[in-house]
Amino acid sequence: MASAFEYAPAPESRAVVDIAPSYGLFIDGEFTEAADGKVFKTVSPSSEEVLSEVAEATEADVDRAVAAARKAFETWSALPGAERAKYLFRIARIVQERSRELAVLETLDNGKPIKETRDADLPLVAAHFFYYAGWADKLEHAGFGPAPRPLGVAGQVIPWNFPLLMLAWKIAPALATGNTVVLKPAETTPLSALFFADICRQAGLPKGVVNIVTGDGRTGAALVAHPGVDKVAFTGSTAVGKEIARTLAGTRKKLTLELGGKGANIVFDDAPIDQAVEGIVSGIFFNQGQVCCAGSRLLVQESIHDELLDRLKRRLTTLRLGDPLDKNTDIGAINSAEQLARITALADQGEAEGAERWSAPCELPSAGYWFAPTLFTGVTQAHTIARDEIFGPVLSVLTFRTPDEAVAKANNTPYGLSAGIWTEKGSRILAVANKLRAGVIWSNTFNKFDPTSPFGGYKESGFGREGGRHGLEAYLDV
Amino acid sequence: MLPIVPDGSDSAPGSRGVYSRYARRYARLVTMPTHTPAASPVPDVTASESTLRRFLHGLPGVDAVGLEARAAALGTRSIKTTAKAYALDLAISMVDLTTLEGADTPGKVRALGAKAVRPDPADRTAPATAAVCVYPDMVPVAKEAVAGSGVKVASVATAFPAGRASLAVKLADVREAVAAGADEVDMVIDRGAFLAGKYLKVYEEIAAVKEACGTDARLKVIFETGELSTYDNIRRASWLGMLAGADFIKTSTGKVAVNATPANTLLMLEAVRDFRAQTGIQVGVKPAGGIRTAKDALKFLVLVNETAGADWLDSHWFRFGASSLLNDLLMQRQKLATGRYSGPDYVTVD
Numbered sequence A: 001m002a003s004a005f006e007y008a009p010a011p012e013s014r015a016v017v018d019i020a021p022s023y024g025l026f027i028d029g030e031f032t033e034a035a036d037g038k039v040f041k042t043v044s045p046s047s048e049e050v051l052s053e054v055a056e057a058t059e060a061d062v063d064r065a066v067a068a069a070r071k072a073f074e075t076w077s078a079l080p081g082a083e084r085a086k087y088l089f090r091i092a093r094i095v096q097e098r099s100r101e102l103a104v105l106e107t108l109d110n111g112k113p114i115k116e117t118r119d120a121d122l123p124l125v126a127a128h129f130f131y132y133a134g135w136a137d138k139l140e141h142a143g144f145g146p147a148p149r150p151l152g153v154a155g156q157v158i159p160w161n162f163p164l165l166m167l168a169w170k171i172a173p174a175l176a177t178g179n180t181v182v183l184k185p186a187e188t189t190p191l192s193a194l195f196f197a198d199i200c201r202q203a204g205l206p207k208g209v210v211n212i213v214t215g216d217g218r219t220g221a222a223l224v225a226h227p228g229v230d231k232v233a234f235t236g237s238t239a240v241g242k243e244i245a246r247t248l249a250g251t252r253k254k255l256t257l258e259l260g261g262k263g264a265n266i267v268f269d270d271a272p273i274d275q276a277v278e279g280i281v282s283g284i285f286f287n288q289g290q291v292c293c294a295g296s297r298l299l300v301q302e303s304i305h306d307e308l309l310d311r312l313k314r315r316l317t318t319l320r321l322g323d324p325l326d327k328n329t330d331i332g333a334i335n336s337a338e339q340l341a342r343i344t345a346l347a348d349q350g351e352a353e354g355a356e357r358w359s360a361p362c363e364l365p366s367a368g369y370w371f372a373p374t375l376f377t378g379v380t381q382a383h384t385i386a387r388d389e390i391f392g393p394v395l396s397v398l399t400f401r402t403p404d405e406a407v408a409k410a411n412n413t414p415y416g417l418s419a420g421i422w423t424e425k426g427s428r429i430l431a432v433a434n435k436l437r438a439g440v441i442w443s444n445t446f447n448k449f450d451p452t453s454p455f456g457g458y459k460e461s462g463f464g465r466e467g468g469r470h471g472l473e474a475y476l477d478v
Numbered sequence B: 001m002l003p004i005v006p007d008g009s010d011s012a013p014g015s016r017g018v019y020s021r022y023a024r025r026y027a028r029l030v031t032m033p034t035h036t037p038a039a040s041p042v043p044d045v046t047a048s049e050s051t052l053r054r055f056l057h058g059l060p061g062v063d064a065v066g067l068e069a070r071a072a073a074l075g076t077r078s079i080k081t082t083a084k085a086y087a088l089d090l091a092i093s094m095v096d097l098t099t100l101e102g103a104d105t106p107g108k109v110r111a112l113g114a115k116a117v118r119p120d121p122a123d124r125t126a127p128a129t130a131a132v133c134v135y136p137d138m139v140p141v142a143k144e145a146v147a148g149s150g151v152k153v154a155s156v157a158t159a160f161p162a163g164r165a166s167l168a169v170k171l172a173d174v175r176e177a178v179a180a181g182a183d184e185v186d187m188v189i190d191r192g193a194f195l196a197g198k199y200l201k202v203y204e205e206i207a208a209v210k211e212a213c214g215t216d217a218r219l220k221v222i223f224e225t226g227e228l229s230t231y232d233n234i235r236r237a238s239w240l241g242m243l244a245g246a247d248f249i250k251t252s253t254g255k256v257a258v259n260a261t262p263a264n265t266l267l268m269l270e271a272v273r274d275f276r277a278q279t280g281i282q283v284g285v286k287p288a289g290g291i292r293t294a295k296d297a298l299k300f301l302v303l304v305n306e307t308a309g310a311d312w313l314d315s316h317w318f319r320f321g322a323s324s325l326l327n328d329l330l331m332q333r334q335k336l337a338t339g340r341y342s343g344p345d346y347v348t349v350d
Helices: A059-078 A081-097 A099-110 A114-135 A163-176 A191-202 A217-225 A238-248 A273-289 A302-316 A337-352 A403-411 A426-435 B020-025 B049-057 B064-074 B081-093 B106-117 B136-145 B167-179 B191-195 B199-213 B231-243 B262-279 B294-307 B325-338
Strands: A025-027 A030-032 A039-043 A050-055 A153-157 A180-184 A210-212 A231-235 A254-258 A264-267 A297-301 A356-359 A374-377 A394-400 A418-422 A440-443 B095-098 B131-134 B152-157 B184-188 B218-222 B248-250 B284-286 B320-322
Touching: A025 A059, A025 A191, A050 A191, A059 A153, A059 A180, A059 A210, A059 A217, A081 A099, A081 A114, A081 A163, A081 A191, A099 A114, A099 A163, A099 A191, A114 A163, A114 A273, A153 A163, A153 A217, A163 A180, A163 A191, A163 A231, A180 A217, A191 A210, A217 A238, A231 A238, A238 A254, A264 A273, A264 A403, A273 A302, A273 A394, A273 A418, A273 B064, A297 A302, A297 A403, A302 A374, A302 A394, A337 A356, A337 A374, A337 A394, A394 A403, A403 A426, A418 A426, A426 A440, B049 B199, B049 B231, B064 B262, B064 B294, B081 B095, B081 B294, B081 B325, B095 B106, B095 B325, B106 B131, B106 B136, B131 B136, B136 B152, B136 B167, B152 B167, B167 B184, B167 B199, B184 B199, B191 B199, B191 B231, B199 B218, B199 B231, B231 B248, B231 B262, B248 B262, B262 B284, B262 B294, B294 B325, B320 B325
Parallel strands: A153 A180, A153 A231, A180 A210, A231 A254, A264 A297, A264 A418, A297 A394, A374 A394, A418 A440, B095 B131, B095 B320, B131 B152, B152 B184, B184 B218, B218 B248, B248 B284
Antiparallel strands: A025 A030, A025 A210, A039 A050, A356 A374
């Protein structure tokens, strides 16, 4: 006699975070309104509830922010590295102390499950600041010459999939190396960056070292085009990245781009199969698949295709989709109506092109933006869903026969950000990894991040590295 | 089970069902009737030392990091309110209340039996435990103590805990326990033989014990996972035990440094899940040793729920081998009922 073990709702309390009805731009250490007083709303993707109103920065506001950063650069870059490190350590500790608040905030604004913000995003944010704090007084030992100089003012534009983590990836190395920053968070997820502005004040960071300008693509365009910016760092779509590269062509500005991906997760027939299933799940369903390095193409050796798919489908039926604040939720909401429409269109196209669609049976909430975990079998290299980045919880399953074929198919993409290799044979891991053109390769795991490890892409996935010693180079005059 | 979506154009014509690789390997096994495990269900696999070895070493490998990460991730499930009440009662009903000490006396075993039948004297709604677990010579005392209650009597046997005795001695041990009325026998495998690669010896020993248990007693096979050491070994031992006719596979004796862990239990749950999918035979799982708190027990129930599935959420298919766990479960149960924290003075010591 078996009875169902239904988990009762276990929501994280919203009371730990106090969201103001409106937020201004954070320029020169103060919150100010936009020059023309314009605002936009940010909503919770899981309920479509309006969380707050945020100022929409104009060109004039961006100009003010860059001027503040320029002014602050003189004193900030002249500080001894050990002094800059103190601020970064302080920021890291405050992030840790306020991690629950920030996790709830991020979940509300982004739609991702609290399990992920609590156990992945926030610990990594703090770790990133701690890590680069450690570099601040050791730059002469980083391999970039005896006295590497900062670049000046960094204009940074970040995406909505890991709002606070991408902020950390951008701001921590920039400050450690002595640059000052103007950062533009994504239009749909501005809140955690504004809370970070408050953390900068709490840490006593000198005015103008960090400036946050909120807005849409136009604000971002104004920032990267601003003549006072010495360095542009962008994480986001390949289309926008190309546009930025065109804008910057012929200028003195240094550029790093971290763009899209279509990661191949390669499962050989001698893989640890239960762990491979877990890795496939975390590869494509972590953060609802809205991850640039997602393992969105499953390349499975044909001899174990049926067995693996059966196990994978059984596993997907145990995923819990729903209220992102519930501690037992595995799959949260899609970040925006726009993104949901894109995922839906690409999935429909996959079906129209003849791939076989399967979704885990689950009930989608009536409000908010939701997409059930989906996989496509019978996908070939010719299908759109095998080539285009979907940026959603949609897995394309392809097969291969030999290691050479696996490598050829994995590399047959304009992107080159991530890949995974699943086999119990160590020599095969090394042999295959050497042939893959991807910036990050995981073996027998997926979507593992660490501040010490450089991250970045080949080909249309961008250039430049973030994280590790390599991540310093992007912010040094070398 | 899920509907199986066949592979598309890549599929070789005329190929395979769900478990391609295994289905071929287990062609005969699948067609066996479910309740004759004493006779080998897989003569081709167990025909010789080499076929058995080839089979066990052909099982998919286990990635230790991934397995432990999955077990830890399931450990973060938050079980509250109604789910907690359900899980606490379920956990109590799954306890094999155990005393396995040289100092065990009839008085101690009687006290344990009384506690198993009615764990919370102040609250009759608390369920009875699944069984009491004792040494073979204490089986008659235990039987009497739980008579008429539905609580089973489990007896360890086969020269527990080391298992270092001749097969004749081990079988005599089992027969005595069964003759005294044991409903369940918890045997230990010969870890020495397993680690020496003598899988067939281990297999034959389990099969012989199963035969000695007859139809009256269910057989739990203890692997002593802490001594097998690697996850690959634990997976192989699990299959070996199930092929030889185990009704339950059990982690440990509780007598070594590393006993039940979330990871080794998760691995064994995967094994029974896969075994049933391929043979139709359902086998139970019993983690034993080291599970002391209600919080830990709930994590194990989450492992069961999300790995083997709801069919195993029953004392017939999942047990906790424990002694101190029961009191913590009872205190948590009291807390949930009254809203106040209970204390050790409000549960019985024995």
